[in-house]
Amino acid sequence: MKIALVLNDENSGWIIEKIAFRLKDELSALGHNVEISNSKLTGFDVNHFMSYNFVEPSEGISTAMVTHIDDVLKLKHLKKLISKYEINSLICMSAFTKRLLISQGLPEARISYVLPAVDSPPKLKKIKIGLSGRIYKDGRKNEQWIISTAQEISFENFQFYLFGSGWEKVRKAITGSGGEVFVFQESSDYLADHNLILSKLSELDFWMYLGFDEGSLGTLDAALAGIPLIVTPQGFHLELPAEIDYPVSNEVDLVTVLRNLGAPLRLSGESGQYWSWSRYAQEHVAIWSGDFDFDPVDSVTKNIDARLKEYKFRSLTLRRLLSGIARKPFILVARRFLRLGK
Secondary structure, eight states: OEEEEEOOGGGTTSHHHHHHHHHHHHHHHTTOEEEEESSOOTTOSEEEESSGGGOOOOSSEEEEEOOOOOSHHHHHHHHHHHHTSOOSEEEESSHHHHHHHHHTTOOGGGEEEOOOOOSSOOOOOOEEEEEEEEOOTTOTTOTHHHHHHHHHSOOTTEEEEEEEEOOHHHHHHHHHTTOEEEEEEOOSOHHHHHHHHHHHGGGOSEEEEOOOSSOOHHHHHHHHTTOOEEEOSOGGGGGSSSOOSSOOOSHHHHHHHHHHHHHHHHHHHHHGGGSOHHHHHHHHHHHHTTOTTOOOTTOOOOSHHHHHHHOOOOOOOHHHHHHHHTTSHHHHHHHHHHHHTO
16 A cells, blocks of 8 residues: 655654554555555555645545644545545544534544544553561461462552561562562661661552551651551551542451552553554554544444533634634645745
């Protein structure tokens, strides 16, 4: 397939240009003949306009990327692209925008959507949890809960900061479950040890304490520093200046809390490969092959109907009226001519 990606000069040097070049690379890898041009090309199977603002009538299949439809003038312009320019498909970036356009009278058969892509899935931020204290043979700190939890769920999305002494079994359990551990051993200088804990609080996402021995001074420090708490609801924990975010009274509670905290990161990691430029290119090819009302098979939409009912187009200010006029064909030609002189 011969594909022209039409990138107007006014869209160069920013996100839309990046999308055009990523799309070209992936389409070329799929075996297509692709060129990026600042205007439509003749003799091509497809002219895909990277901005709906700069569409020209063209032969073959024509499509346009649709973004930022937030006033009625932009909506009117899209209607003209279908009625006057006979564009085959307006390619939105979400199911929401597709449904919005359909609800405003645009033909469903000419509206598609392709979710955006990223260069590579960002490295997931691990959840950082701090604990402090000495571990005793009688198990009074309930550290066994952590060891058992490590056998129930994966700790791959967690980092633990362990302050004090006797944490070796806990460290082994966490690392054995895929987690990371930083151990800060107790020293002979308790003031230095305490200052170390205070210096690390800003790095933590949560503070944990599992014992039932009146309360933890480390928990008090964390609470006053605004760190969310995963602690036992007893002793002076019940009189802290903030509510306990995740009260835990037994091992089952701890498993539930950590599983729920790690779930979003786990799902993000599993779905990261979906948001690739390869998938983005393949879905465009599906549209250009005739599926002009394309919906991604793997997409999961959320609360669209409720959001559509709440949606309101922005008011037409003078600036927006002038922007609407600037989409007129003769203005676009003039803009291109004036840009040549720069």
